Amino acid sequence: MREVGVRGAGPATYRCDRQVADVEDLRDHLGLDRVDLLAHSAAGDLALLYAARYPRRIRTHTLITARARALGVDFTEAHRREAAALRTAEPWFGAAYDARERIRAGSDADADWDAIAPFFYGRWDAAAQAHAASEVAQTHDEAAEIYASSGAFAPEAARAAVAGLDARVLLLAGEVDSGPLPRIAADIAKLIPRAELVVQPGAGHYPWLDDPRRFTRTVATFLGQEPGGPAV
Template sequence: MPTFTAADGTRLAYHLVGERAPGQRAPLVCVPGGPMRASAYLGDLGGLARRRGTVLLDLRGTGASETPADPATYRCDRQAADVEALREHLGLERVDLLAHSAGGDLALLYATRHPERVRSLTLVTARARALGVDFTARHRAEAGARRSHEPWFETARGPYERIWAGTATDADFDEAAPFFYGHWDAVAQAHAAEDAAQSNEAAAELYAPPEAFDPAAARAVVAAWDVPVLVLGGELDGGPLPRIAATIAGLFRRAELTVQTGAGHYPWLDDPEGFTGSVDRFLRGL
């Protein structure tokens, strides 16, 4: 498994998924969410890796990456240096960057610090607290109400509400899992079952404090940033709701918005062909 060394000496791992065809552009560098979930949950991104080789980064303290000596380095603004170290290790002048969920904040922090190093940015159901956009309990409730016809709704509703009220137990997270998938089928259930084992919960608590962000400064950078951005939301997702995804896209100078029909928070599982088609078209158009 390939590794590289971060600026503070922490050994970090990454995974090469898929193979680049001769003459194909550099691989797609992928930042996982969770927050602080090992990149294994991304899989091959619904087959996207077969069209475009991917580099999946295990954030410090997750997956095959080492635990840092200083837990304060779990803050997402400090992990931006890890993304830059990976770029340098790969020998890439500029990167095509894809981020999912909470990884959106890390990718945005990296991009606003190193705008000249990013060739394109793909935000998949991604957070944007770095730009001053957050997802509220009201947003989550609005998305959840759309699932009232599902057979699991009554069982999962209470646990889902307790998550956003800040009173959830581990069992509640398990019970509420169907809300995060467009289809609560065997694939989704297997994916959700791996969450706890793949996540560093202690690191997640340190990942995104308010002081990690300077939204006004970040917005000023992306408003003038002449780089193509794809914001991909899920029709059924509450983080972000489609209209909030549109708000995020509107903050960039060159962004396009795609809302995947019937998708939740993991759109590559809900409709692999639709997901890979959207991202692949965007990347081919660069």
């Protein structure tokens, strides 16, 4: 059994493709033949690269409002605007949209970044606000900068690899999320043979906060379609 964590030798290892072997080390350390792999947001890139490199180690693949730059698919500014247009009736929309425009013009003011937080949630309630308030303490700016840096992705190769993936895959998108929009999540699903797309009504980028029961039921139902196997 290999040790876990020996590959973490400085900032260069933060790049997404360089973390794939760490996931494999963890699987091996746990003594699992196959895993149920669940990833959210930018971690979708890492999960897809793992599936491309180790397809026989995947039992199921659950991608929650996940990015797919690894496959050459990503959200754009136009997608952000499309999703924002769905929120015009929200009481916070005016202030959030103005802050968003200032950020696009180059603002890095904390107040502007705080003001756009509601766009990422289906409901801007107490749970969402508490979640947003915890973000800064959990953010590693250097790692975020390196994670998707040049050389991290080879989309053509990854797409060819996942085209042969035999594992079942769930893509769960939020109805009002922009990263990815539901129709972009549908494009991602088309690249994976056994992919199933579920769009959670009223959900943003954190669907487990917007409707915990629906989210849990969706994921549990998907995982329960096959017996056994712990999730990683």
